[in-house]
Amino acid sequence: MMKGLKKWRLFSLLAVLTVFLAGCGQQELSTLLPAGQVGKDQFNLLMLSSGIMLFVILVVVVIYVVALIRFRRSKLGDDFVPEQVEGSQKLELIWTIIPIILIIILAVPTVYYTYKLGDVKAMEEVTDDGKAKHLVVDVTAKLYWWEFEYPDLGIVTAQELVVPTKEKIYFNLKAADVKHSFWIPAIGGKMDTNVENLNKFYLTFDKESEGLKDGVFYGKCAELCGPSHSLMDFKVKTLPRDEFNAWAKSMKATEDGNAVANAAGEEVFKQSCIGCHAVSGAGEGGAQGPNLASFGDRNRVAGFMEHNEEKLKEWIKNPQKVKPGNVMPSFENQLSEQELDDLAEYLLGLSVEQ
Ligand SMILES: [Cu+2]
Numbered sequence: 197m198m199k200g201l202k203k204w205r206l207f208s209l210l211a212v213l214t215v216f217l218a219g220c221g222q223q224e225l226s227t228l229l230p231a232g233q234v235g236k237d238q239f240n241l242l243m244l245s246s247g248i249m250l251f252v253i254l255v256v257v258v259i260y261v262v263a264l265i266r267f268r269r270s271k272l273g274d275d276f277v278p279e280q281v282e283g284s285q286k287l288e289l290i291w292t293i294i295p296i297i298l299i300i301i302l303a304v305p306t307v308y309y310t311y312k313l314g315d316v317k318a319m320e321e322v323t324d325d326g327k328a329k330h331l332v333v334d335v336t337a338k339l340y341w342w343e344f345e346y347p348d349l350g351i352v353t354a355q356e357l358v359v360p361t362k363e364k365i366y367f368n369l370k371a372a373d374v375k376h377s378f379w380i381p382a383i384g385g386k387m388d389t390n391v392e393n394l395n396k397f398y399l400t401f402d403k404e405s406e407g408l409k410d411g412v413f414y415g416k417c418a419e420l421c422g423p424s425h426s427l428m429d430f431k432v433k434t435l436p437r438d439e440f441n442a443w444a445k446s447m448k449a450t451e452d453g454n455a456v457a458n459a460a461g462e463e464v465f466k467q468s469c470i471g472c473h474a475v476s477g478a479g480e481g482g483a484q485g486p487n488l489a490s491f492g493d494r495n496r497v498a499g500f501m502e503h504n505e506e507k508l509k510e511w512i513k514n515p516q517k518v519k520p521g522n523v524m525p526s527f528e529n530q531l532s533e534q535e536l537d538d539l540a541e542y543l544l545g546l547s548v549e550q
Pocket of ligand 1: 340376
């Protein structure tokens with residue numbers, strides 16, 4: 197009877213919490229509005245542990261208040277000595293067994309999901325014709341930007357991860373300089389990206405990002421990594437499988453050149469920028485700067501600034517001013533206003549989306 201009541205209480209508490217918390221937050225970046233199975237599993241664990249904690253707090257507060265009220269000195273006098281319960285077997289048992297039960301309720305799903313969400317065996321699976329069965333993305337975190345390489349597709353992009361929905365996507369995570377942490381709040385994570393080892397996990401993206409505020413999910417660096425840590429954002433575009441395939445194909449096709457919106461801009465780019473930035477999406481990661489093959493399709497400049505000509509020029513002129521400590525040099529005194537205009541038009545025209 198007692199146990200049944202407790203369970204019921206816990207569940208109603210969880211239900212109320214869920215309804216209450218679902219009301220706040222933004223779909224594109226809220227852990228409380230999970231948009232994939234991994235995120236949902238993590239959310240449920242979060243709710244369960246919060247529910248148990250609240251239950252404990254509630255019980256302690258109730259006992260505390262009851263004791264305060266019942267044993268007031270003004271009511272019982274100075275000499276009152278309450279019943280001494282030291283060594284009571286019944287009480288000792290109750291406050292040993294209840295916490296053990298609570299810890300078991302907490303531990304079983306936690307251990308289960310830790311193993312389930314860390315299971316990356318399927319990463320190595322190949323189909324009969326030797327191709328990888330699942331999409332694998334190699335993520336490299338760098339001060340202060342993100343590189344996403346798709347080794348089986350032979351393409352690479354940066355700042356904006358593009359993935360198909362409704363399937364497991366496997367990630368190899370590493371860092372190029374210092375520790376960072378890969379986190380897409382609405383989808384799952386976080387997991388550290390380290391310099392000395394590869395971390396692996398998978399995520400599932402159940403919702404297309406198109407209807408969201410900026411048409412993307414938000415990703416974050418979740419490990420303090422330097423002065424611009426808080427600006428180390430990335431975005432995630434989730435597409436149905438066939439649209440993803442089309443995107444991957446267009447990325448691969450930039451190998452043969454891009455559509456050029458401004459030829460003079462392309463010239464400037466080839467002189468000043470190509471050493472760090474590739475404009476072909478085909479190939480591997482490891483470049484000094486973000487791959488710009490699909491820069492025109494992006495949502496932000498450098499992960500966080502508004503994506504327009506004005507902000508782009510502000511960035512090229514003096515990246516240090518807006519993102520202190522990043523690795524791109526300033527071009528303020530090297531490029532004329534005309535050259536900047538041409539460059540901006542050229543860069544914003546780099547697109548692989550139809
Ligand atoms: Cu970081």
